Amino acid sequence: MTGSQQKEVGSVQNSLEIVPGIGLGPYRIGMPVAEVLLQISPRDSANSALVTSRCISYHDIGRCIHVNVDIRIGLCFQIVARAGFSGKTSQGIQLNMKSSEALRLDDSLYLDEFYGTLESKNFPGYYLELDDPDPLPGNFEHLSIVGIGVANASFSQELEIKDLANIEEANELRKRMFEYYLRAKDPTY
């Protein structure tokens, strides 16, 4: 690795940036699994688990980030920062903060009862996991934030609904998600 490459990787590793719908730390929605592994492996501090028959989750222990990859298309679709992560959203929301405080910083947050998470109307594409995986409406302000996630709702929904047994369909979605990733990386793409 050249000096400039080392510098680049170093700066990425230090970044805890949260970009709703786009990425978290060095990880991006639509990032190919090969690039995900490239980010994780040099640190030698990760493990992985097959969460479902469709999803493998890589835990970047050093950064306290979980990267979920859909194994049908080989692309990252969800990134979650959990215990130990010290980054903040652009509004200043961070882990261990009470929901009530997060609501003061982003008053567009609302409870998505299906997922049990706080979602933002103003900044779609990021969500907050609470101490209770299934909070009750109107009774969650005392709960602590235990995770900050980034996803693209549209892609997530497609991945949830479609079984992608049809190769053409899987390829079409993979292509769109990959282009989304490339555009986020380089707006001139």
Add this chain to the structure above:
Amino acid sequence: MLPAATVTVAVIGAAAGGIGIGAGLYEAFTGREHRWDGSGGVLSEGDYSESVGNTASMAVSAGGLFHSKPRLLSERPCPGSPTIWESDPMLPFRNPSVLKDMSVSQVRDFYQSQPGWTTGTLGKGSNEGLGLTIRKLGPNGEYADGYVQWHPGSRHHFDYNPYWKVKMGGGPETMVNDRLPAEGGW
């Protein structure tokens, strides 16, 4: 020679006791694969005796019991077993308690076999990748109103015990928004 009808009824009796034969328990419970009357409904009590006759005659005409399709095995759920499988995926939304004693896999398999519904696992939070989610789909395959979830439990609900969550509708006109203990196992 033993009349075919007698033998057939005996096998039906075994299935009613919970023994999976032929198409297996799944079909016995769901009635999806061997529904020959095309009506989409489960036979009523009155239909039962009629079908015994039909099954018997089929057994005879097919030349042997095990070469015929045992109609009643699939069309009549096991007596005494909790069931929502009357080809009505909306039943839990009218009466969530029907889920209480159902096993998660039975519910999952049933909805997987129903057009217009999608199943998965909990997608976010500390139970990510666990549990069961069932969502109603709209005409274009988009998410519609109405879902069923099986949660593995947490300290906040039912003292770490698994539970069902059923929701359809919203606001003051909420049709159902219920959580109830799950006692049917996986």
